Amino acid sequence: MSMSTELTMWADGELHSRYNMSATYLVEPINSKECNVNYAGISAQVNLDTHSCTCRQFDLDHIPCAHAIAACRFYNISYWVVPNHIHDKVVLPPKTRRPIGRPRKVRISSGGEGKHTSRCSRCGQYGHNRKTCK
Secondary structure, eight states: OOOSSSOOOHHHHHHHHHHGGGGOOEEEEEESSSSEEEEETTTEEETTTTEETTTSHHHSSSSSHHHHHHHHHHHTOOOOOOOOOHHTTTOOOOOOOOSSSSSOOSSOOOOTTOOOOOOOOOOOOOOSSSSOOO
């Protein structure tokens, strides 16, 4: 399936994976725009007029879930049109500025690493070095 979409790579990938999952779903029509979609003993009710599904994934992502795609395939309709309020938005990368000064040479250690203690090359004990050895 090749699509030329105006979606982000994540949304396009989600749409492709959900499309592939929907191929094995069983659709039972209720009326012209509602149906029950069954898969592996799990049932979801899809309403194509209100763009909703009982799995709530369609409502939260605003990208059709696999159940909604299976219902659209059953009714042979286009399963998603990008809404105008989303299509008209221009998304730009965040404005960032490079911090002033020379870049850090030593990396910042994470919380679980703890402090690195030095070992003396003269006496072999920890906590000091050769220069401060007594």
